[in-house]
Amino acid sequence: MKAMIRTSTLLALWALLHFSAAAQFSATTTLPGYTTFGINGGWSYQTSDVRAAPGGFGFGLTLGKNLYYQPGAPLSFDLRGRLLYARQFGLDHFRSFDIDNNEALNGDRSLDYTSYPAGLGVGDGFVFQNHRTDLGELALEGVLTLNQLKERTGFLASLYGGVGLDWYRTRIDQANPFGLEYFTEYSSIDPSRPKASIRKDLSNTILDGVYESNADGFTNSGKLGLMPSVGIELGYQFTPTFALTAGHRLTFSGTNLLDGHQWEDNQNDLYHYTSLGLQWTIPRKPRRATGPSPQIKVLLPATTPYRTPDPNGLLRAKILHVNSPADIQCTVNGRPVNFDFFSTEFTTRFFLELGKNEVVLTASNPYGTDRVVRTIILETGAIINPPPPPPSGAGPQVRIVDPSRETYRTERDRHDLRASIQGIRDKSEVELTVNGRGTRDFIYDNRTRELRATISLRPGDNRISVRATNPYGSDRDEVNIVREEEIRGPSVRIVVPNDDPHRTDFDQADIRATIERLGNNGTVRFFVNGRASNDFRLNGNTLDARISLRPGENQVVVRAENSAGNDQDEVAIIFEPVRPTSQPPKVRITRPDRPNSTTSSQRADIEASLEYVSRKEDIDFRLNGQRLYDFDYRPQNGRLTHRIELREGNNRISIEVVNADGRDQDAVDIRYLSEPGPVKQPPTVEITEPANNSAADQPSVILRAETRHIGQANQIDLRVNGRRITDFTFNGGSGKLQATVSLKSGDNDIRIKVTNSDGSDEDQVKVRYRGAQ
Incomplete structure (x- = not known):
């Protein structure tokens, strides 16, 4: 487990370094439909009839697909698969007598704890329950994430639930290395000792840790079952593609056999998985938009290079799949030139320089770009004659009437342009340019000889030119409209x-x-x-x-x-918390169901029903005024159970419960009248050799002891320096014991304990061995 935690930590550090370069990107740039991959590991344990023991672990993988995500949305939803392996351990500190129907312990197989050897003084058979459960799961989960919290702060908070196909197998450790029951060891445990001490002795001294036997109802092949689960995950999104998470998962097994013990109650078992995890987000690649790209077909000049002695250049083309003149650029010798574009028709006129002139026409849209280059050569040495005199007639006249000033200022984003044009036939002889780009989006009325156009204005200067041409000449007027943005307070x-x-x-x-x-x-x-x-x-x-x-x-x-002023609004919100309803605790002893009863059995089962009590620490359980702690209480159903040992005569059992809203108590009296029995003969033991606090020169000594009321060697517990010794001779008739005991350098503690059905006794001596000189 520690190695797994170290591995997870190293992976987290590596991932932080690897993805640090991506930290400047916002998590909100993620597209819906992303994929997640995670690895996790941690602690697994059960809530079941057998108390959880340390040592459980689990590790797994997750693979998810986002089904709903919108930037800024409160929630997002993923569908996720999980592969998990877990192992859980359990160990009880109290005697379990519910083994008559347990096929692993009642003799149906090989182990039989229903009856102990007569010399151990045990009446009803019992065990200290334990288990090791191995579990593999393939699950499908729905994950609901607080999306706004993740986008604003980077913190992750998710709830999830799902169902899994689980394979599980439970084994128990109820046989020693020789395949025999722990009769002597179990019977020597005093059940009144603290539960932590009992569990420590069981795990460290008595049990061998080999879970050799299949539990009740299990074979080597294990079992399969569908198990629903719920869970919570918290974490931090260090980068848009990497997060560190911690979570807890609760699985409802639907069976009372997950811990191998089903005869104590009928409550189904639960198993838990608390983990740390690393999670990567694999973004979905955006779909590339598709559509027709621009197409340019040059009409004039028809060839390239094109040679001409005329210094007046002309380029005509047909351009398809563009939205407006803004999608077109035209340069001559690297300098932008004005042009006209209407529908698909493109025209530009320009002056040529002597020699080579390069004309570049480019059209673009979201799906691509087309570009053509034409070379026009104004031949060197060509005689450029002055243009012939214009034919007789009047040239056009152009005058912009609105706005009437050469420089006009406005705060509006549009302006209705009006111009008076005389001496032309129709709209085809008019060129309107806005900020160097030609446009055909205007109306020319032959009756009124007036041009009208609605011009969209950009902030700052907007140069507008109107030019008219007829066979007798041309004329042009210009105006500059300055759009000034009004700044007002918010x-x-x-x-x-x-x-x-x-x-x-x-x-x-x-x-x-x-x-x-x-x-x-x-x-x-x-x-x-x-x-x-x-x-x-x-x-x-x-x-x-x-x-x-x-x-x-x-x-x-x-x-x-802002720079023009400020404003504010405010509101008062009064929070009046609702006071919770008072819920004082309640307790009722249901077994025995009468306040006074009489029994001839020394043991009595106590059951009680509790309400509004969430913690075992809030329960004061007393027998004859002495408080007991090793009872069982399950807050889920409010059921308290415990088996007690009665003393001769009257026994007072009281239960008091308390919470923040009050307290309650209930009590019963049980009178125990035992049947007359034989005269008790408790055993005795006395070590006769060596003497207490004696010194030895040899590494071994002869141990002799005398016992009374002991008939068998298995009633004797001989220990040297805490280690149990079975290599000794015992005469049941005379009650004498003899053994050769090996010593260590320094002080040696020799202890003999004898036990029969009427009691126990022990004696001890200390021997000091000086060691080799």
Whole structure:
């Protein structure tokens, strides 16, 4: 187990270093449908008839698929598979007499604890129950995660539940290395000793730790079963793809045999798995959008390179699959030029330089880019004659009438442009450019000779040019429209809660506020009871937060500020906690079911029904005024059980329970009248040789002792320095014992204990061995 924890720690450190470069990415960039992979290990144990013992462990793998996730959503949901192996141990500190129907202990196989040898003075057969359960599970789980908490803080909190196919097999350690029962060892344990001391002796001194026998109802092949489970996981998302988790999982076995012991009660067993884990998130690759990419077909010039003596260049093309002129770029010798684009028709005119001129036309959309290059050579030495005189007639006249000034300022994002154009036939002889880009999105009315267009304005300068051309010449007018953004102070209004003051009996409250005119450089501050808090989310002009409330009045303030001013809104929330209903404890002794009873049996079973008692420590169980601690109490059903030893005469049994709301008690009297029996003959023992506190020169000494009322060697417990010695001779007729005992250097403790059905006795001596000189 320790090695597994060290391995998990090293893996966590490696993962932190490996993924540290990804820490700057927000976890909210994850796309729905991601995959998770995890490894985990920890402690496994049972809640069952047999008390859990140390040493249990488990380890496993998980593989999950996200089914629901949206950035900012309160919850996300995953479907996850789990592969788990676990081992659990159990060991009881009290005698278990419910073995008559236990086929592993009643003689149906090889071990028979129903009757002890007569010399040990044991009436009813018993064992100290123990088990080792091996379990393998393949499970499917649904995982619900607090998504907003993870996105805001990095902390993980998940609840999950599912069902698994479980293989399990339980073995018990009820035979010594020779395959024999622990009769002598079990009978020598005083049941009134502290339970921790009993369990320590069982695990360290008596039991050999070899779980050699299949438990009641089991074979070597084990069993299969469907087992539902629930669990909780907490952790921290160190990077968008790596998290460290800790969790607890509870599995409902649906059987009372998981611990190999089914005859104490009819309650099904549970098993637990508390673990640390490493979890990786494998993002889903975004789907690439598909669609037609742009296509450019050059109409003029038809060839490249194209030679011409004319310094007036012309490029015409057909461009498909673009949305607007903004998707088109055209350069001549590396410099952008104006162009006209309408529908699919592209036209640009430009002046050529002597020699080589490179024209580059590029079109783009979300699905791709097309690019063509045309080389136009203005031949060197060509005589450039002045243009011929224009034909007789009047050229066009252009005048922009709205706006009427050459430089016009406005705070609006659009402007209706009007221009008067005389001397043209139709719209085809007009060019409108906005910030260097041609557009055909205008109307020309031949009747009024007026151009109209709605121009979208960008912040700052917007250069607008209107040019008209006819066979007799051309004319152009320009205007500059400056869009100035108005800066106004913000406005804040809290909309949730919608009443002030707001009263609630819930210890948390949702806050929502709308913030208008904040601007890109504005700031928002959030205060709860006078203290600034960053635990809020600002989405557009909406602020959302969830706060924890203290009893009484809670003051919430939302404040916004920009360069033009500030504003704030506030609300008072009064938290009035609901006082819990008083639930004083209750106790009723149900067995015996009468306040006074008489019995001839020295043992009595006590049962009681309890309500509103959650801890065993809140129960005061007393027999004849002496408090007992080794009773069994299960808060799940409020059932208390215990077997007691009665003294001759009247016995007072009382149970008192207490909780924060009060106390209750119940009591019964049991009169025990024993039947007359034979005269008791308790045994005696006396070590006659060597003498107490004697010294020895040899590494061994002869041990002699005399006993009374002892008839068999198995009634004698001989120990040297705490180690049990069985190599001795005993005469049952004379009651004399003799043995050769090996000594260690220094003090040696020699102890003999004798036991029969009427009692026990012991004697001891100390011998000092000086060792070789």
